[in-house]
Amino acid sequence: MLGLPAYVYLVVFFAVPFFIVFVTSFARRSATGATKYDEFSTSAYVKLLDPLVGTIVWRSFWIATITTAVCLLFAYPFAYYIATRRPAVRNALLVLVMIPFWSNFLVRTYAWRFILGSDGPLGTLTEAMGREPFRLLFTPAAILIGLVYGFLPFMVLPLYAAIERLDWRLVEAARDLYADGWTAFRKVTLPLTRSGIIAGSLLVFVPSFGAYVTPAILGGGKDLLLGSYIVTQFGQARNRPLGSALSIVIMAVMLVALMIRNRSGAEEI
Amino acid sequence: MTKAAVELSGVTKHFGEVVALKGIDLAIADGEFFSLLGPSGCGKTTTLRLIAGFEFPTSGSIQIHGKEMALEPPDARPINTVFQSYALFPHMNVERNVGFGLQMKKVNSNEIATRVGRALDMVQLSHRANAKPDQLSGGMQQRVALARALVNEPEVLLLDEPLGALDLKLRQQMQIELKELQERVGITFIYVTHDQEEALTMSDRIGVMDKGELLQVGTPKEIYESPTSRFVADFIGDISLLAVSVVSPTEVRLSGGGNVPADTSNAGDGSHWLALRPESLHLVSAAADVPDGMVRIPGKVRHRVYYGDSYFYDVETTAGSLDVRQENRPGLPTFDAGTELMVWWNPAAGSLVTA
Numbered sequence: 116m117l118g119l120p121a122y123v124y125l126v127v128f129f130a131v132p133f134f135i136v137f138v139t140s141f142a143r144r145s146a147t148g149a150t151k152y153d154e155f156s157t158s159a160y161v162k163l164l165d166p167l168v169g170t171i172v173w174r175s176f177w178i179a180t181i182t183t184a185v186c187l188l189f190a191y192p193f194a195y196y197i198a199t200r201r202p203a204v205r206n207a208l209l210v211l212v213m214i215p216f217w218s219n220f221l222v223r224t225y226a227w228r229f230i231l232g233s234d235g236p237l238g239t240l241t242e243a244m245g246r247e248p249f250r251l252l253f254t255p256a257a258i259l260i261g262l263v264y265g266f267l268p269f270m271v272l273p274l275y276a277a278i279e280r281l282d283w284r285l286v287e288a289a290r291d292l293y294a295d296g297w298t299a300f301r302k303v304t305l306p307l308t309r310s311g312i313i314a315g316s317l318l319v320f321v322p323s324f325g326a327y328v329t330p331a332i333l334g335g336g337k338d339l340l341l342g343s344y345i346v347t348q349f350g351q352a353r354n355r356p357l358g359s360a361l362s363i364v365i366m367a368v369m370l371v372a373l374m375i376r377n378r379s380g381a382e383e384i
Numbered sequence: 385m386t387k388a389a390v391e392l393s394g395v396t397k398h399f400g401e402v403v404a405l406k407g408i409d410l411a412i413a414d415g416e417f418f419s420l421l422g423p424s425g426c427g428k429t430t431t432l433r434l435i436a437g438f439e440f441p442t443s444g445s446i447q448i449h450g451k452e453m454a455l456e457p458p459d460a461r462p463i464n465t466v467f468q469s470y471a472l473f474p475h476m477n478v479e480r481n482v483g484f485g486l487q488m489k490k491v492n493s494n495e496i497a498t499r500v501g502r503a504l505d506m507v508q509l510s511h512r513a514n515a516k517p518d519q520l521s522g523g524m525q526q527r528v529a530l531a532r533a534l535v536n537e538p539e540v541l542l543l544d545e546p547l548g549a550l551d552l553k554l555r556q557q558m559q560i561e562l563k564e565l566q567e568r569v570g571i572t573f574i575y576v577t578h579d580q581e582e583a584l585t586m587s588d589r590i591g592v593m594d595k596g597e598l599l600q601v602g603t604p605k606e607i608y609e610s611p612t613s614r615f616v617a618d619f620i621g622d623i624s625l626l627a628v629s630v631v632s633p634t635e636v637r638l639s640g641g642g643n644v645p646a647d648t649s650n651a652g653d654g655s656h657w658l659a660l661r662p663e664s665l666h667l668v669s670a671a672a673d674v675p676d677g678m679v680r681i682p683g684k685v686r687h688r689v690y691y692g693d694s695y696f697y698d699v700e701t702t703a704g705s706l707d708v709r710q711e712n713r714p715g716l717p718t719f720d721a722g723t724e725l726m727v728w729w730n731p732a733a734g735s736l737v738t739a
Contacts, residue, residue, distance in 0.1 A: 282469075282471070284467055284469060284471040285471050285473060285474075287436075287438050287458070287465075287467075287471070288465070288467060288471035288472075288473070289473075289484070289488075290437075290438070290457065290458040290459050291436060291437075291438075291458045291459075291463075291464055291465045292459075292464065292484045292485035292488055292532070292536070293459045293485050293488035293489050293536070294459060294484075294488045295457075295459055296457075298488065302473075302484075303473060306475050307474070307475060
């Protein structure tokens with residue numbers, strides 16, 4: 116009985132929308148762009164084989180991969196630092212990590228638009244030096260910065276949880292057995308915090324792969340990414356079956372990735 | 385004594401405001417089985433961690449075979465540790481755990497395989513070489529931890545309560561195995577424990593610690609039979625402590641009156657007690673039964689407890705209460721609670737302790 120609200124929530128906000136998208140992906144687009152449910156059609160899935168879709172998927176995949184890698188690179192030392200502080204300092208730092216969540220994501224992304232634009236600090240500085248104002252806005256680098264900024268906490272938190280759980284005596288044991296600091300990290304700390312690395316990477320990769328808001332605001336819409344492409348199908352292109360089919364395929368890919376992760380997780384400890 | 389394997393001089397350790405070690409001076413000989421004994425929080429584990437290099441002393445020097453090492457990292461010291469919780473790497477099998485140190489020292493892989501094989505043979509775990517630590521029993525993990533340390537042929541082996549997690553039977557068996565192993569390999573063992581029996585049965589020498597200080601260092605016999613401080617006397621085994629005052633180099637006065645012989649040559653400043661072990665006290669029904677030259681005082685049995693191999697008496701005397709252990713042997717008299725009797729002991733059996 117206590118679980119009922121949760122089930123209602125899941126049905127209303129997850130199962131029903133998913134069902135609609137799933138059904139729509141097998142619908143037909145009429146010549147005028149209306150979505151017709153009168154016959155079972157796989158034409159939307161066939162259209163996914165279009166090289167344009169391939170290019171977009173590939174580009175999104177790369178952006179997501181680089182975002183994940185950069186997040187990992189920044190987050191690991193930071194999470195390590197937090198996890199090795201006294202409890203009081205630790206909690207303060209964790210609050211700092213989560214403070215951005217207290218304000219609207221859209222507002223924060225627009226703030227980046229200012230920072231990265233030609234009116235921003237870098238632009239003003241270069242202009243003062245008598246050069247063309249430097250602008251990162253509307254470049255892939257701006258998208259990357261925005262994504263890394265937005266998803267960094269999702270990498271920090273699972274990494275923190277994994278590092279905090281680490282049995283430090285194992286690191287001492289490695290040092291005792293003649294491993295220098297870096298080798299002990301590589302041979303013991305890193306493998307034993309793998310669960311955090313995998314969890315964090317998934318939490319960053321999945322939303323970056325389908326990100327819409329950040330590329331739309333910071334990327335200037337020049338190089339199409341998956342999120343924008345899907346939104347376009349539901350909007351201007353009036354091709355809901357195609358947008359739905361693409362969404363379903365991406366979801367399926369993510370599901371497979373999750374299953375692989377769970378299997379590899381089972382091997383641990 | 386040959387050159388010390390490990391020598392600590394004036395070692396102190398502060399953790400913020402807390403003083404964990406108040407100045408330790410200690411020399412441990414090559415090939416010795418040395419135990420650091422004390423209650424939890426006495427500083428014994430901190431001492432071990434300083435020798436291992438996991439912590440650095442606030443002041444003082446730590447020499448290993450004459451080489452100053454107080455500030456060297458653990459990987460630079462010719463020392464290995466068997467951790468209290470074993471600290472086996474959970475993501476590596478037994479073979480890779482044991483081979484870890486040799487791999488770090490860049491020993492070639494053929495030699496690693498040979499030496500790991502030999503080490504596993506020594507602890508009788510060759511058949512579990514491919515098992516992960518969590519697939520092994522506590523006793524087996526213990527032996528892997530031992531093999532992982534010994535395979536490196538360290539100059540000194542540190543053991544931090546290595547038997548604490550094992551059940552009694554296994555612990556007794558491992559005590560014997562450990563002692564035999566130490567005699568066979570001839571490596572200096574520094575063994576941390578809070579278990580006095582373990583320390584007494586295994587060690588060549590024991591250092592008793594309390595509140596960051598090393599109170600007494602000696603052979604198990606010296607520590608047990610001639611404690612110098614009230615803490616050491618009280619911490620190790622059962623003991624009765626009678627408050628006394630020193631009256632001459634060979635005599636003390638009991639608190640209830642009456643002088644008895646005791647060696648007071650080592651008496652320091654402070655309050656004094658005469659410490660008497662339960663097994664060195666004897667009970668007889670009349671003063672006439674006390675052998676000549678023995679110390680005697682009258683008493684009354686308050687309780688008697690039956691232990692199977694012995695009877696344990698709580699005897700009240702004018703000087704204080706005495707715990708007495710009498711063997712349960714046919715022909716020896718037993719005394720009921722309330723019985724008036726005489727307690728006697730050999731003057732050499734009492735130790736004068738100071739606090």
